[in-house]
Amino acid sequence: MTQSRSGAGPAAPAAAPVPHSPVADAHLIRYAGPFIPGLVVRAQGAYIYDDQGREILDFTSGQMCAILGHNHPDIVAAITEACRNVIHLHSSQLSPPVLELAQRIAAQLPPQLQKMIFLSTGSESNEAALRMAKLYRGGFEVYAFSGSWHGLTGGASASTYAFGRQGYGPTVPGVQAIPTPNCYRCPIRHCRDRCDMTCLDAGFDLADRQAVGAPAAFMFEPIISAGGIIDLPPGYLTRLRQLCDQRGLLIIADEAQTAFGRMGLLFGYRQEPGFVPDFLTMSKSLGGGLPLSATVTSAEIEETCYSRGFIHATSHVSDPMPAAVGVALLKVIARDGLVENARRMGEYLKAQLRELQKKHECIGDVRGRGLLLGVEIVSDRDQRTPAPTLGTAISERCYELRLSMNIVRLPAVGSIFRIAPPFTITRTQIDSAIAVLDQAIGECVAKHGAE
Numbered sequence: 001m002t003q004s005r006s007g008a009g010p011a012a013p014a015a016a017p018v019p020h021s022p023v024a025d026a027h028l029i030r031y032a033g034p035f036i037p038g039l040v041v042r043a044q045g046a047y048i049y050d051d052q053g054r055e056i057l058d059f060t061s062g063q064m065c066a067i068l069g070h071n072h073p074d075i076v077a078a079i080t081e082a083c084r085n086v087i088h089l090h091s092s093q094l095s096p097p098v099l100e101l102a103q104r105i106a107a108q109l110p111p112q113l114q115k116m117i118f119l120s121t122g123s124e125s126n127e128a129a130l131r132m133a134k135l136y137r138g139g140f141e142v143y144a145f146s147g148s149w150h151g152l153t154g155g156a157s158a159s160t161y162a163f164g165r166q167g168y169g170p171t172v173p174g175v176q177a178i179p180t181p182n183c184y185r186c187p188i189r190h191c192r193d194r195c196d197m198t199c200l201d202a203g204f205d206l207a208d209r210q211a212v213g214a215p216a217a218f219m220f221e222p223i224i225s226a227g228g229i230i231d232l233p234p235g236y237l238t239r240l241r242q243l244c245d246q247r248g249l250l251i252i253a254d255e256a257q258t259a260f261g262r263m264g265l266l267f268g269y270r271q272e273p274g275f276v277p278d279f280l281t282m283s284k285s286l287g288g289g290l291p292l293s294a295t296v297t298s299a300e301i302e303e304t305c306y307s308r309g310f311i312h313a314t315s316h317v318s319d320p321m322p323a324a325v326g327v328a329l330l331k332v333i334a335r336d337g338l339v340e341n342a343r344r345m346g347e348y349l350k351a352q353l354r355e356l357q358k359k360h361e362c363i364g365d366v367r368g369r370g371l372l373l374g375v376e377i378v379s380d381r382d383q384r385t386p387a388p389t390l391g392t393a394i395s396e397r398c399y400e401l402r403l404s405m406n407i408v409r410l411p412a413v414g415s416i417f418r419i420a421p422p423f424t425i426t427r428t429q430i431d432s433a434i435a436v437l438d439q440a441i442g443e444c445v446a447k448h449g450a451e
């Protein structure tokens with residue numbers, strides 16, 4: 001585990017980050033709002049380092065990908081070795097790392113999930129699952145949560161409802177949103193703090209009215225992440241399976257963020273005993289910071305799709321170098337007991353966040369599991385009024401104090417910190433982050449008021 005020299009802390013000088021390069025202003029397309037000021041020149045373990053020499057604690061693992069911490073030595077070694085052996089091949093050629101990765105993943109999965117394809121991004125892995133589900137079922141109707149984020153390629157973005165939907169013309173036909181089971185902000189104004197799954201039944205009733213009888217799939221995240229860190233209620237996946245089976249919908253578990261331990265479980269779908277999806281997609285956590293994704297399904301679905309001429313040859317399908325990285329990552333997770341560390345550190349972090357909630361009125365809710373946690377910022381705890389301006393101010397102050405935390409602002413949902421440190425995170429690093437968050441909240445509430 002890579003340790004920091006000093007760690008972020010409230011006593012640290014809060015040097016203002018410099019603005020980013022004018023080159024960025026002149027030449028880069030802004031793809032998600034403005035860029036964060038300053039340039040990152042190095043990263044190691046749980047820290048990134050900017051060009052002013054500031055050490056910043058990264059509580060989002062980059063884009064939720066660097067689950068072993070940044071530039072883990074085993075990943076660097078795997079890349080180096082691949083550079084000596086083979087980096088890239090024609091899509092129909094195989095190499096030893098691809099076979100080893102397939103075997104290692106298959107060994108962790110039940111008999112229904114033994115066939116896989118290796119791609120580059122999360123969107124691509126969902127796209128492959130959707131294409132196979134459509135080809136296998138012969139239908140095209142796809143359901144997903146109203147708070148979902150499944151990616152930006154055609155099929156994946158058509159089933160992405162959290163944000164970014166407007167302005168790009170029509171999506172593919174046959175997509176339907178099912179209410180996100182958010183018991184802090186019940187989507188059908190029915191429950192408070194305990195979801196009784198009426199929203200699921202009501203969602204399907206409505207979807208049934210709109211369906212044209214060509215079912216393909218239901219796609220879900222085990223924790224709805226971009227949609228506000230929403231944990232599924234107990235029993236939800238079993239009920240979902242019943243409803244999907246009744247309608248002939250295959251189930252795609254999108255474990256971009258949750259595969260290999262983020263929830264303190266090897267896979268998020270295992271939160272409910274007995275539940276197995278028809279497709280399992282994994283990406284961010286599988287590559288540990290490099291572009292690698294996988295779509296896994298049953299031998300029967302694979303055989304049928306193959307017989308129907310399934311094609312999904314991308315430029316980087318089955319590439320040896322990312323596969324070698326995936327193998328290295330899985331070895332480190334097993335060797336260092338990182339699923340268990342994610343579970344234990346997640347519990348500790350959640351307990352510390354709950355302590356902060358007792359102190360700061362503006363923390364309306366603390367939720368999530370393992371090392372995928374959400375902290376919702378409100379201006380009124382009883383009314384649960386979203387406080388996006390305060391949330392943004394806290395996030396910016398944290399960054400000045402050398403803690404990188406992502407805030408998601410969703411219309412009508414709120415302002416939520418998405419906290420996802422690497423699985424290698426230590427208690428000391430968590431304590432540093434909590435101290436920064438405490439200081440930032442205190443200062444921002446004093447300066448801006450509750451909102």
Ligand SMILES: Cc1ncc(COP(=O)(O)O)c(C=O)c1O
Pocket residue numbers: 120121122123124126149150151152221225226254255256257283284
């Ligand atoms: C749950 C989930 N699925 C899919 C994606 C898309 O992955 P990518 O950006 O690698 O295409 C993301 C990305 O944030 C995600 O969080």
